[in-house]
Amino acid sequence: QVQLVESGGGLVQAGDSLRLSCAASGRTFNCIGMGWFRRAPGKERDLVAYMRWSDVRPYYVGSVKGRFTISRDNAKSTMYLQMNSLKPEDTAVYFCACAAGSSAVLSMTSSYNYWGQGTQVTVSS
Numbered sequence: 001q002v003q004l005v006e007s008g009g010g011l012v013q014a015g016d017s018l019r020l021s022c023a024a025s026g027r028t029f030n031c032i033g034m035g036w037f038r039r040a041p042g043k044e045r046d047l048v049a050y051m052r053w054s055d056v057r058p059y060y061v062g063s064v065k066g067r068f069t070i071s072r073d074n075a076k077s078t079m080y081l082q083m084n085s086l087k088p089e090d091t092a093v094y095f096c097a098c099a100a101g102s103s104a105v106l107s108m109t110s111s112y113n114y115w116g117q118g119t120q121v122t123v124s125s
Helices: none
Strands: 002-007 010-013 018-026 033-039 045-052 068-073 078-083 092-099 119-124
Touching: 002 092, 018 033, 018 092, 018 119, 033 068, 033 078, 045 068, 045 078, 045 092, 078 092
Parallel strands: 010 119
Antiparallel strands: 002 018, 018 078, 033 045, 033 092, 068 078, 092 119
């Protein structure tokens, strides 16, 4: 089992920055990659960014590319999402997730086996 706990959400104004954290514990060596997702009010949960541990090149969805940065601190077993130039449309509950399958396709939500509880990000205009 892998336990994931997100933190760092809050209420900010458009143009501000936030850094989300995802602390992982348990059998984290099972994770071949991790991702950030978000669920806006009334919408489905969508992929925001992911990072495969064997590949230093992260992936970002087009709407956040250039504004968000995914990173990790192995010593702290923590993944981060630095969010700059926030927009009202970034308002959502943000989740981190771990993909444990060796052949996991990280662009697919169904590839993720473990999820955090989410942290709310609200961006006012």
